[in-house]
Amino acid sequence: MRLIVVGAGLSGLAVARTLAASAPAISVHVVEKSRGVGGRVATRRRDGVTFDHGAQFFRPIDAAQESFFRHTLPHDSLIDIAKPVHTFDAANRITVGDSVQNNEPKFVYREGINTLAKLIRPTTMTLSLQTRIQHITATATGYSLYSDHDVLIDSADAIVFTPPAPQTIALLQASTIDEIVKKQLITGLSPATYRPCISLSLLYAGVFDPDYYALLNNDRAHPVSWLAVEHAKHASRVPAGHTLLTAQLAPQASRDVWNDDDASLTATVDGWVRTLTGHQLPAPLWGDRQGWRYAQPDGRADATIMQSYEQSHGLYFAGDAHTGIGRVQLALSHGNAVAERIATHAGAHK
Ligand SMILES: Cc1cc2nc3c(=O)[nH]c(=O)nc-3n(C[C@H](O)[C@H](O)[C@H](O)COP(=O)(O)OP(=O)(O)OC[C@H]3O[C@@H](n4cnc5c(N)ncnc54)[C@H](O)[C@@H]3O)c2cc1C
Numbered sequence: 001m002r003l004i005v006v007g008a009g010l011s012g013l014a015v016a017r018t019l020a021a022s023a024p025a026i027s028v029h030v031v032e033k034s035r036g037v038g039g040r041v042a043t044r045r046r047d048g049v050t051f052d053h054g055a056q057f058f059r060p061i062d063a064a065q066e067s068f069f070r071h072t073l074p075h076d077s078l079i080d081i082a083k084p085v086h087t088f089d090a091a092n093r094i095t096v097g098d099s100v101q102n103n104e105p106k107f108v109y110r111e112g113i114n115t116l117a118k119l120i121r122p123t124t125m126t127l128s129l130q131t132r133i134q135h136i137t138a139t140a141t142g143y144s145l146y147s148d149h150d151v152l153i154d155s156a157d158a159i160v161f162t163p164p165a166p167q168t169i170a171l172l173q174a175s176t177i178d179e180i181v182k183k184q185l186i187t188g189l190s191p192a193t194y195r196p197c198i199s200l201s202l203l204y205a206g207v208f209d210p211d212y213y214a215l216l217n218n219d220r221a222h223p224v225s226w227l228a229v230e231h232a233k234h235a236s237r238v239p240a241g242h243t244l245l246t247a248q249l250a251p252q253a254s255r256d257v258w259n260d261d262d263a264s265l266t267a268t269v270d271g272w273v274r275t276l277t278g279h280q281l282p283a284p285l286w287g288d289r290q291g292w293r294y295a296q297p298d299g300r301a302d303a304t305i306m307q308s309y310e311q312s313h314g315l316y317f318a319g320d321a322h323t324g325i326g327r328v329q330l331a332l333s334h335g336n337a338v339a340e341r342i343a344t345h346a347g348a349h350k
Pocket of ligand 1: 006007008009010011012031032033034038039040041053054055056057058059131132133134162163164167171197199248292294295296318319320321325326327328329331
């Protein structure tokens with residue numbers, strides 16, 4: 001059986017990894033539009049600073065997954081962030097965070113959270129980077145997948161779609177497959193709407209070393225929803241004598257400043273962050289932005305509809321559109337579960 005996975009985020013890589021172990025007869029080709037693997041589990045390097053501009057950390061869902069992170073995967077650079085997450089409100093009042101949650105692991109890697117994607121990725125899968133699937137055509141035996149300008153990328157018996165639901169909907173709309181199936185799948189995906197998020201990382205000369213790792217807005221009435229201190233993950237993340245703060249903006253604030261140029265966005269967010277934290281550092285050396293149009297889901301796709309065409313049509317769906325909550329560990333476990341069903345349907349278990 002030939003399988004194409006659209007997207008090399010954590011859910012797509014989990015599909016490939018699980019199938020490599022449990023159904024090696026299935027050939028897996030992962031096709032990814034960006035330059036590397038990981039999707040929203042993303043790390044950037046600039047001027048000797050390493051910062052995570054998407055997901056910040058991950059938390060195992062159960063003891064088995066914790067053991068997977070701590071023991072099964074290489075774990076030399078795995079970090080459990082020691083400092084706590086505090087909360088803040090619209091009036092910039094900071095209070096100690098939830099002690100139960102703060103006692104749970106907050107995993108990340110010394111070289112960046114994107115290390116997780118590199119560790120999960122199986123060596124046996126075929127990977128095409130910088131290749132965006134634009135449309136799909138049903139054939140007599142399966143599907144052909146095309147990139148922009150109608151370039152045939154590959155053909156397969158089955159497909160796993162992992163992009164955020166709005167992107168999968170656009171892909172289905174552009175595709176030539178059974179119209180009733182297409183309409184049903186789009187209906188099933190529609191509840192999984194996504195909120196946008198601008199992430200802005202600010203580098204300062206000077207040291208700001210609070211007693212928290214991060215601040216979480218708990219009344220959803222502040223333009224900043226999350227603020228993280230990168231060197232609290234590991235000292236090597238930021239050159240000595242410097243501070244890197246990563247601010248994630250709330251959905252409406254993200255929309256409001258989406259088209260601002262870098263200089264004015266940096267000045268605006270620096271003002272919010274300064275008032276919130278009370279730090280006295282000079283103006284930032286730079287601000288590094290990432291606009292996530294589809295940052296995290298606010299709803300969940302209809303599982304009954306989405307699983308209706310798995311065995312009959314070879315159409316599978318994985319990722320956080322199907323967990324309803326944007327979490328690395330859930331995307332991973334959802335990818336594993338979808339892979340188990342593919343292996344069962346293919347009758348390909350060892
Ligand atoms: C700012 C931000 C902060 C977050 N913070 C946390 C956190 O602290 N902890 C946590 O657990 N989770 C967090 N999350 C959520 C977490 O990152 C996601 O839920 C998870 O990574 C989703 O994985 P996925 O595989 O479902 O999707 P993705 O990672 O989005 O993977 C989908 C992949 O498909 C690719 N793709 C899309 N369209 C196409 C196409 N047409 N052709 C080919 N490839 C395509 C994309 O480039 C992408 O690589 C955060 C997310 C964001 C954006």
